[in-house]
Amino acid sequence: MSFFSNWFGPKKKKDQPDFAFYENVIHTIAVSETLKDKLLRKVRQAFDRPESFFDEKGEYLLAARGLSLKAHKALLPKIAFVDILLNHNEMAEVDWKETEQGVRYWIIALLVAKNYPGSLSNEEKYGRNVHTGEVLDLINQNELKPLGYALEILDIDSDSYVFTIVPLHRQEEVQEMFRVLK
Incomplete structure (x- = not known):
């Protein structure tokens, strides 16, 4: 313990969400029932047997x-x-320096995979000098929300953007869940 820890106590570790929290998130954002079942099994496995996600060399398998x-x-x-x-x-x-077309590709892929009606153009609208984070926000505000969807970003402490699309009526709920998962 450091000198200040003696006075103020050890730093508290941020509370990690439990399985029940993940169960709620899974039922909120995944659309496929088969995928929900798989996610529930795998997340439970991550809590109960984390070593099963690593090979004999200790490398992460997924x-x-x-x-x-x-x-x-x-x-x-x-x-x-x-x-x-x-x-x-x-x-x-997507990487923090992804092109607008790359971002569009993945957003369109999400709409298709989730079987959400509506579509986006795959043509660039915002210019080549717009940062990836701004492109995500512009597409969300100007193109997804009018369709009734919201793009939600989950921070995984990396130099990339990890995101999903949810119906607009679930946006605040998912935002709060993603804040907890941060």
């Missing part, structure tokens, strides 16, 4: 994320949740 069991055990339910949604096209991940 994606190339550079995770280790020892350092990332508490984050594993969140990362497994994200990676499974990514693998089933119900969530997307």
Whole structure:
């Protein structure tokens, strides 16, 4: 313990959401019943047997994320949740310097995968010098919301944007859930 920890006590670790919290998130944002079942099983597995997500060399099995069991055990339910949604096209991940066309590609893919009616143009509207975060916001405000959907970004502490699309009436609920998962 450091000198100040003796006075103020050890730093409290941020409370991690439990399985029941993830269960609610899964039922709120996933549209496929089959995927919901798989997510529930895998997130439960991440809580109960986190080592099962790593190979004999200690490498994370679901994606190339550079995770280790020892350092990332508490984050594993969140990362497994994200990676499974990514693998089933119900969530997307783009680099912080992605082009507008790349962003559009993934948003359109989400609309299709979630079987949401409506469509977006795949043509660039906002110019090449617009930052990826701004493109996401512009598409959300100007194109998705008029269709009745909202783009919600989940912070996974990386240099990429991980997002999904939800019906507009669920936006605030999902925003709050994603704040807790941060």
